[in-house]
Amino acid sequence: MTDATATHGPDGLLLASDGTPLKTKLRQSMKASRRRAFGLVLPLLLFVLASFVIPIIMLLWTGVSNDTYASNMPRSAPLLRAWDGASQPTEEMAEAMVLDLIDARKAKTIGKVASRVNREQSGTRSLYTKSARRAAKMEAPFIDALVKADKDWADPETWRATKIAATSLTPAYYAAALDYKYTADGEFVEQSEERQIHVKLFWKTIWVSGAVMLFCLLLGYPVAYLLSHLPAKKANLLMILVLLPFWTSLLVRTTAWIAMLQSQGVLNDIFVWIGITGDEQRFSLIYNLTGTLIAMTHILLPFMILPIYSVMRAIPPSHVRAAKSLGATNWTAFWRVYFPATIPGIGAGGLLVFILSIGYYITPALVGGQDGQLISNFIAYHMQKSLNWSLAAALGGILLAIVLVLYWLYDRIVGIDNMKLG
Helix, strand or coil: CCCEEEEECCEEEEEEEECCCCHHHHHHHHHHHHHHHHHHHHHHHHHHHHHHHHHHHHHHHHCECCCCHHHHHHCCCHHHHHHCCCCCCCHHHHHHHHHHHHHHHHHCCCCHHHHHHHHCCCCCHHHHHHHHHHHHHHHCCCCHHHHHHHHHHHCCHHHHHHHHHHHCCCCCCHHHHHCECCCCCHHHHHHHHCHHHHHHHHHHHHHHHHHHHHHHHHHHHHHHHHHHHHHHHHHHHHHHHHHHHHCHHHHHHHHHHHHHHHHCCHCCCCCCCCCCCCCCCCCCCCHHHHHHHHHHHHHHHHHHHHHHHHHHHHHCCEEEEEHHHCCCCHHHHHHHHHHHHHHHHHHHHHHHHHHHCCCCCCHHHHCCCCCCCCCCHHHHHHHHCCHHHHHHHHHHHHHHHHEEEEEHHHHHHCHHHHCCCC
């Protein structure tokens, strides 16, 4: 058998038509194929990097980096970082502080500096702004001049808080996100009980996400079962009802729940009409955790139904019939044969609903009130109102770590290979 495009060389190697060894030609062709494939996926890769990977890296970096003080107070920042935090502040530190206050006031950045230090010790914002106004008239000895301007400069804690603020790279924000305080000595001290809010919110967020996932499973599994067993005409109608929320704005759906759950809303009117409660003892279903659970369950229910339905559609009906022919009851055939086959869909839907729930913001903000707030609402607060972006980034970084740990546990217990979305 001969090849019209390949010949044998003197050393017995198979050659291409241009005299190149066929193995080399094949290697070159594979490289060209890989380059073409890479060129095709390059736009998607750049999009993922720009919209997903780089923002996450910036988020994690912002959680440990804040150079507001160092960039606006260049004289005092290095001296404060070199200070041990235990001895008394030196005259050199005080002089550098006065000169920096003068320049910061001229550059109109003293507000940023004051806000940065105030996050380490409450009350220092007014201290810095007041001292900056008087700094131009201060003379040596500068420590005495600062104390004369405000007696808080005599408190070593003020200088220790400034030392922490002067450090550009600091674990202080992650410590604050875990209800600890990072001291100038490099130690982590637990916050007082009345200031411990973030860890409780993390646990509450995980609990709410788990509850929403469970409610979605209890409500979504029967719906998915009906979808997969009804005749095509009825199943299509039911599928339209399942998908209908996707065609409605999230804000509209959430607002509708506000109208339904309030004390004079539809649900309470029905309860009064049925006789479950009296007109004067209506249930409190809005602006609390109950409202958050109800609204989130309704909004995320389709994300549980669709993965389970896609798996149920692929289960051959002959499996259940075979179990019944061998003497199994309807319940035994369902529990021992049918239900285990749907576990990949349950895992996919559960993981999808849980991850969406753990970062939910709009629904808890609108229907949750103070009692229904989750950690995402605090992240939004620090991003939009307090402008403490570093703390918001630290909270977001911890939330990301929690999701990754739970994802890893799911992979170890159930296995990602067993998850099916369709």
